[in-house]
Amino acid sequence: MKVLVAVKEVAEATDGFEIDGVDIDRRHLAYGLNEWDEYAVETGVRVAEQFDDAADDADAAGADTEVVSVTIGPERAEETVRTVLAKGVDRAIRVWDDDIAAAELDVAAKTRLLAAVAAEEEPDLILTGVQASDDEFGATGVSLADELGVEWAAVVNRVEVDDALARARVHRELEGGVEELSEVDLPAVLTVQVGSTDPRAASPIGDGPDAEPIERRGLADLGLDAGAVESPFRRTGASVPDRGVSTTYFDGDTDERAAGVADLLRDEGVVDG
Amino acid sequence: MSADGDVAVLGVADHRRGELRDVSFELVTACRELADAVGGELHLAVVAGDVERFAEMLDVEGVDAVHTVDEGEEFNHDLYAAATAALVEELDPTALVMPNSVNGLDYAPAVANALDLPLVSDAVGLSYDGGLEATREMYGSKVETTVAVDEEPFAVTVRGGEWPPTDAPGEAEIRPFAFDADESAFPSRVLGFEEVGGGDVDIADAEFLVSIGRGIEEEENLDLIYDLVEATGATLSSSRPLVDNGWLDPARQVGQSGKQVTPDVYLAIGISGAVQHVAGMKGSETIIAVNDDPNAPIFDIADYGVVGDLFEVVPALIEQFE
Numbered sequence A: 001m002k003v004l005v006a007v008k009e010v011a012e013a014t015d016g017f018e019i020d021g022v023d024i025d026r027r028h029l030a031y032g033l034n035e036w037d038e039y040a041v042e043t044g045v046r047v048a049e050q051f052d053d054a055a056d057d058a059d060a061a062g063a064d065t066e067v068v069s070v071t072i073g074p075e076r077a078e079e080t081v082r083t084v085l086a087k088g089v090d091r092a093i094r095v096w097d098d099d100i101a102a103a104e105l106d107v108a109a110k111t112r113l114l115a116a117v118a119a120e121e122e123p124d125l126i127l128t129g130v131q132a133s134d135d136e137f138g139a140t141g142v143s144l145a146d147e148l149g150v151e152w153a154a155v156v157n158r159v160e161v162d163d164a165l166a167r168a169r170v171h172r173e174l175e176g177g178v179e180e181l182s183e184v185d186l187p188a189v190l191t192v193q194v195g196s197t198d199p200r201a202a203s204p205i206g207d208g209p210d211a212e213p214i215e216r217r218g219l220a221d222l223g224l225d226a227g228a229v230e231s232p233f234r235r236t237g238a239s240v241p242d243r244g245v246s247t248t249y250f251d252g253d254t255d256e257r258a259a260g261v262a263d264l265l266r267d268e269g270v271v272d273g
Numbered sequence B: 001m002s003a004d005g006d007v008a009v010l011g012v013a014d015h016r017r018g019e020l021r022d023v024s025f026e027l028v029t030a031c032r033e034l035a036d037a038v039g040g041e042l043h044l045a046v047v048a049g050d051v052e053r054f055a056e057m058l059d060v061e062g063v064d065a066v067h068t069v070d071e072g073e074e075f076n077h078d079l080y081a082a083a084t085a086a087l088v089e090e091l092d093p094t095a096l097v098m099p100n101s102v103n104g105l106d107y108a109p110a111v112a113n114a115l116d117l118p119l120v121s122d123a124v125g126l127s128y129d130g131g132l133e134a135t136r137e138m139y140g141s142k143v144e145t146t147v148a149v150d151e152e153p154f155a156v157t158v159r160g161g162e163w164p165p166t167d168a169p170g171e172a173e174i175r176p177f178a179f180d181a182d183e184s185a186f187p188s189r190v191l192g193f194e195e196v197g198g199g200d201v202d203i204a205d206a207e208f209l210v211s212i213g214r215g216i217e218e219e220e221n222l223d224l225i226y227d228l229v230e231a232t233g234a235t236l237s238s239s240r241p242l243v244d245n246g247w248l249d250p251a252r253q254v255g256q257s258g259k260q261v262t263p264d265v266y267l268a269i270g271i272s273g274a275v276q277h278v279a280g281m282k283g284s285e286t287i288i289a290v291n292d293d294p295n296a297p298i299f300d301i302a303d304y305g306v307v308g309d310l311f312e313v314v315p316a317l318i319e320q321f322e
């Protein structure tokens, strides 16, 4: 059983951020592992552990399970990749080069890059987060499945892999407290929802001096050229949203503001006293 | 109305367990505006289930034709992806518009990739002047960006709740679309549904909700919120991460995957205001937000705001009722 987990280092807007041109001013961005990917990693590691345990029980020699992560990102992202290695991922691949750095990485471009890595790795299961918290496209996983010609399921919060039958049973989280139960043939790409498992803390092992090196790939290594990351998208503007609701702010010291809220609650008739 | 001109937009309806979902009618509004800008007809597709009844309901103002695909009972992504792709090939629209619902997430990217269409997901605004420019949010709704697409045709998914629904009756032509699918041969199967998040509390009925978010930081700190709830007689609800962490019962979760609430007062404490949370509470009569980040998107929809540290504001508020 081989699992490939696609993870992204995401940018988060820090308090008091400013916009510069068509994006947040870089000085106001903090980087880290995408929240959804944390669950994808945990799901992948758990699936692998389950196969390892089953092999141990059967006294089979070597379960032959591996969890590999792939990330598209600059050198800075290696810090994030290390945290993933410390959470039980066996090997990590980072895709980047100057052409990729210069591109507007849209869903199609990411799809081509990840598909090339998947073609090399030949995983049984590919996991991604439902969405990345920065650009919130929520599309790469399912697009990748189509590119690879394999099955998929989006917004998954429970997975049971049946290796013998080469299929996975999943719960898809729909709107309004309803889940869909589905079955997909393997190999498959699943996009994993937050809350689906309890992600483990990073263990210090993966961080040591003899930590696994992060394998690097550029377009040429993947048999692609700059055409693979050409994009028809052009960012034309960025602003702070204005929903047209005017907000009344309570001023003063903490007690004065609290008194303002208390008076409002009394006026609204939702509290007495 | 006769539907035989150029198809500017093909929109795909969303339904589940026998009901068209609201986003279908909002999508019509978005699609009609886009079709007018592009100059051409608006066609809709409805796939699986009771398609004839759905098509009649979708025959609203501005729709030129509704194509029905009478295969399968419920959403299945293999069916949706194949039927949508076949319709695009048949109709050759400039724009393919799908909902950014959980089911939309499960087939729209596959269709776009299969047809090699650029995909803009989760659009909150669309304009067209010789080319598409879409508005979408980023960074947890803190920033709104516009993106131009220099290619046609293109695919878009639209966010629910952003366009008003169209429900005035229309004069669309309803056309069965011959599409043969052998569902038993699909590599995916939908086996059923399960309701989750039931529980003792019914936050949907409460008139005053105190709703707590990840700003609370630690489970132990919830005692502070329990004190506030007791002092005010409010009902406790929350954003998703607290439920994901196992700190609160799923029945208390407000939002897209939790409950929709419409209390008289919704007091959001340490909640950023992500779109999936807002989907569950924007119908509240009065929204009050307490957050230490003045840029938190929750302030974009709050009627009243306190910019401040909840660990100072909440104790002071409790004191007001002692």
Ligand SMILES: Cc1cc2nc3c(=O)[nH]c(=O)nc-3n(C[C@H](O)[C@H](O)[C@H](O)COP(=O)(O)OP(=O)(O)OC[C@H]3O[C@@H](n4cnc5c(N)ncnc54)[C@H](O)[C@@H]3O)c2cc1C
Residues within 6 Å of the ligand: A130, A131, A155, B140, B212, B213, B214, B215, B216, B238, B239, B240, B241, B253, B254, B255, B256, B257, B258, B259, B269, B270, B271, B272, B273, B274, B275, B276, B277, B280, B290, B291, B292, B293, B296, B308, B309, B310, B311
């Ligand atoms: C398919 C899907 C479905 C989803 N369904 C739901 C859903 O049903 N409900 C839901 O809520 N979410 C849902 N989400 C998740 C959603 O995207 C957000 O991740 C989530 O709502 C964030 O919760 P939060 O606001 O509590 O946390 P955060 O976004 O982390 O915000 C915490 C806030 O607390 C503030 N804060 C921190 N410390 C303090 C302090 N000391 N004093 C005051 N303020 C402070 C911060 O400034 C911040 O604004 C869904 C996501 C997806 C993709």
